[in-house]
Amino acid sequence: GAGVSQSPRYKVAKRGQDVALRCDPISGHVSLFWYQQALGQGPEFLTYFQNEAQLDKSGLPSDRFFAERPEGSVSTLKIQRTQQEDSAVYLCASSLGWEAEGETQYFGPGTRLLVL
């Protein structure tokens, strides 16, 4: 079956530009997560949705970062006025969301963002 998909796969932006990254979760998955992975590091949590509700955005690094999931399916991560330190791979993950212990998150291929 189809996994988590993300687009674009690569994005080059000039400093100051706004970017929008898209995530299509696995159909029927209630929970959706965004992570940021800097070069040579593990992924770091950004934000979490349960259906359309953004229940945790504690990992968003600044108010330039904004995420939405208006219909409880596709999600968009928007970064305004990009800075060089925003360069990273942005990963999306989804899970069934039944709050089962250790529920598995399925990851997408990521969007590699380079800010020049």
Add this chain to the structure above:
Amino acid sequence: AQSVSQHNHHVILSEAASLELGCNYSYGGTVNLFWYVQYPGQHLQLLLKYFSGDPLVKGIKGFEAEFIKSKFSFNLRKPSVQWSDTAEYFCAVIPPYSSASKIIFGSGTRLSIRP
């Protein structure tokens, strides 16, 4: 600060050698533990997970991990590695009392297997 530590950044082994990758976490209480793998050019995928029961967990591709609560460790093992095991391996934790199932990842260990 509470964290997940992977002490080996890069491990190089020959085929058929035994593997053990270390992982320590600093959270008290009940945690959920994972090992994820990222093969070159591919997505992060789950190798194995522990949330309760037998502390020796078996995963895919012959990997296993042992949860030792007293040592706050969850080391990954494989008795005989193959060239195809070349990948980046991430240990991860869902901390106790997490308001969401957000995963805290270690910094990863790159495994290179010499054919």
